[in-house]
Amino acid sequence: MNRKKILKIVAILAVAGLLIGGGIGAYMFFMPHRDIQKSPTDFALTSSELVAEYLNDMEQANQKYLSADGESKILEITGTVAGITEDYNGQQVVLLKEPGQVAGVSCTFMQETNSNATALNIGQSVTIKGVIRSGVFYDPDLEMHLNAVLEKSDVVF
Amino acid sequence: MKTTKILLTAFITIVFSMTAFSQAGDRLVSSKSHIKFFSTTPAEDIEANNYSSTSTINTSNGNVVFSVPMQGFEFPKALMQRHFNNSDFLDTKQFPNARFVGKIVNLDQVDFSANGTYNAQVEGEMTIKGVTKPIRERGTITVRGNSIEINSKFNLTLADYGIEFVKGKPASNIAKTVEVTFVGEYQKQ
Numbered sequence: 241m242n243r244k245k246i247l248k249i250v251a252i253l254a255v256a257g258l259l260i261g262g263g264i265g266a267y268m269f270f271m272p273h274r275d276i277q278k279s280p281t282d283f284a285l286t287s288s289e290l291v292a293e294y295l296n297d298m299e300q301a302n303q304k305y306l307s308a309d310g311e312s313k314i315l316e317i318t319g320t321v322a323g324i325t326e327d328y329n330g331q332q333v334v335l336l337k338e339p340g341q342v343a344g345v346s347c348t349f350m351q352e353t354n355s356n357a358t359a360l361n362i363g364q365s366v367t368i369k370g371v372i373r374s375g376v377f378y379d380p381d382l383e384m385h386l387n388a389v390l391e392k393s394d395v396v397f
Numbered sequence: 398m399k400t401t402k403i404l405l406t407a408f409i410t411i412v413f414s415m416t417a418f419s420q421a422g423d424r425l426v427s428s429k430s431h432i433k434f435f436s437t438t439p440a441e442d443i444e445a446n447n448y449s450s451t452s453t454i455n456t457s458n459g460n461v462v463f464s465v466p467m468q469g470f471e472f473p474k475a476l477m478q479r480h481f482n483n484s485d486f487l488d489t490k491q492f493p494n495a496r497f498v499g500k501i502v503n504l505d506q507v508d509f510s511a512n513g514t515y516n517a518q519v520e521g522e523m524t525i526k527g528v529t530k531p532i533r534e535r536g537t538i539t540v541r542g543n544s545i546e547i548n549s550k551f552n553l554t555l556a557d558y559g560i561e562f563v564k565g566k567p568a569s570n571i572a573k574t575v576e577v578t579f580v581g582e583y584q585k586q
Binding site: 270328 | 424426428429430431448449451453462464467468469474475476478479481483484488489490493498580582
């Protein structure tokens with residue numbers, strides 16, 4: 241009787257363990273991508289401020305904005321629209337760059353947010369939210385400054 | 398005397414800026430590109446896409462450069478993307494950009510001024526995760542009016558760049574050699 245009870249408890253624990261383990265495994269496997277637009281903004285600043293921070297000290301800026309697991313900081317960047325193009329994935333790319341600056345912030349939109357990018361005009365001031373993928377730096381081989389890259393972007397209204 | 402000096406300075410400045418301008422004119426910049434990683438093992442196929450690299454091609458000396466923001470690689474599964482970025486794999490916080498610096502070695506067989514598709518051989522150096530290795534690639538250059546498109550497909554051995562898995566799921570599910578596809582579009586000025 242007593243032994244049966246123990247066996248029963250052990251069996252229940254084993255099944256529960258399997259379910260929890262399997263659940264965690266399945267959760268990890270099917271874990272969805274972070275929804276950038278629904279996630280809170282980490283930093284809000286102007287495109288000139290971000291460019292200046294990177295040009296001043298790239299190492300320090302990378303420490304501040306990039307995360308080791310690739311889920312880097314979510315930024316709201318305010319700046320002037322200097323260009324609107326389309327990438328190979330059919331996504332709109334809005335460049336925020338102030339006149340006379342060596343670099344700006346390139347913001348890649350998504351299929352769902354593309355229409356908000358195409359509605360923008362060159363020269364307009366706008367705030368765009370997205371996740372930072374890389375910062376601004378001078379590339380001696382490209383012989384130019386690279387723009388910071390924001391992805392999963394949308395206009396902040 | 399003074400006027401001659403000023404005129405001379407102005408003349409030299411103009412000549413210099415003209416040469417600088419003509420050199421810049423041969424160098425085309427593209428931020429429209431697509432880089433794809435493809436790994437296949439009996440366990441699974443893994444694909445990642447990046448649309449945000451910047452590259453230049455110099456049509457007069459054949460120099461080709463591209464810089465790839467590594468965190469811009471997107472995977473179908475969020476966990477794969479995390480693994481890709483972390484310090485055991487590509488350590489993208491420490492090494493946010495990969496780069497290729499090379500040259501088209503058969504430039505005499507490519508005519509950037511005439512429409513057509515040309516076979517190109519590129520030799521150069523690839524830097525991934527801070528490790529630089531020589532690389533030879535084959536590709537095609539397609540000239541269509543004002544646009545130039547470069548296509549290339551080549552293999553990368555991960556261990557060459559210090560990316561090695563000895564145990565666990567990544568060791569069995571990620572191929573030792575991955576296929577990389579590159580497409581970039583440049584506009585003639």
